[in-house]
Amino acid sequence: MKAIVQTRYGSPDYLEVRDLDTPAIAPDQVLVRVHASSVNPAEWYRVMGPIFARVAEGLRKPKRALIGGDLSGRIEAVGSDVREFEPGDEVFGTSGAAWAELAPAREARLVRKPANLSFEEAAAVPIAALTALQALRDHGNFQPGQKVLINGASGGVGTFAVQIAKALEADVTAVCSTPNVELARSLGADRVIDYSQSDFTHCGVRHELMIDIAGSRPFSHCRRALTHDATLVVVGAKMSARGLGPIRHLIRKRLASVGRSQTVAFFVAKIEKDDLLVLQELLAAGKVRPVIDRRFELSRVADALRYLGEGHARGKVVLTV
């Protein structure tokens, strides 16, 4: 089977397509015939290899050669402890080696693909939509009816955040650039602020919750758009492989909030089956619909990563296998 292999850091060009043996599966795993995957900033960082990524992935070179998180596909084989799935089932979820024709995945990290979604749409969901859901519900302590400001509303996480916030009955302000204003509106945003035309921190509306995906403004500015006891959930920042990358931004926001009435929260999304089931239900009900920007064949994963790295994806960048 063909798989993408990473043996060094520094550039998407170092990724190779190799012919490998069919992966073995543990008792709690299934083997998925992958139909689609997607690219996420996490993989971009793993490929570029800034110091903070190397701490987790291996200092000199990646500890694991196989790569890729999101996947959708059909189950090919099941481990001896697997109860929920059988060969032929259509699933989506995550694996640590999804950029391949066949990927092992834990039963606990997969759910059935809703019939109203294509494989490509389903592969766009897991990491970005889990991040959006957990940012709003778990770290933002969202309550129905609250005003939620989403800065960076048109990318992978943002397009899910707008839709999930609306499904949770939020009043949503979306911040994006001119070409994405109509998209944000079509996803259900109550007001859309084009950041190239106006300043969202002077929008005149106070929000109880801000989901900061773009990380484009300092905390002192963001406060102007927040209520006295609001929560600001830092999801990300402009992607950079230099120095501490987004970590510098996170630390600055956290420090700037010390002694202020608003709370700043940061988190790293977890792959939880219960949350994948929440998403499955929202998708099946048509309340959330993945937005796909571009599709690349698996062998062109380097192009997909380069495009993501430009920082202006419009929804998700999908890999077809």
Ligand SMILES: NC(=O)c1ccc[n+]([C@@H]2O[C@H](COP(=O)([O-])OP(=O)(O)OC[C@H]3O[C@@H](n4cnc5c(N)ncnc54)[C@H](OP(=O)(O)O)[C@@H]3O)[C@@H](O)[C@H]2O)c1
């Ligand atoms: N904490 C976690 O667990 C977690 C999980 C996933 C991702 N993340 C982080 O979240 C961030 C976004 O991820 P993603 O997958 O959504 O990336 P993405 O698909 O590349 O989206 C980035 C978005 O940012 C928007 N943007 C760029 N500059 C902006 C500005 N000045 N103001 C407002 N929006 C701006 C872009 O829209 P325009 O083209 O309209 O500018 C684009 O849609 C990354 O930093 C990533 O590392 C964190």
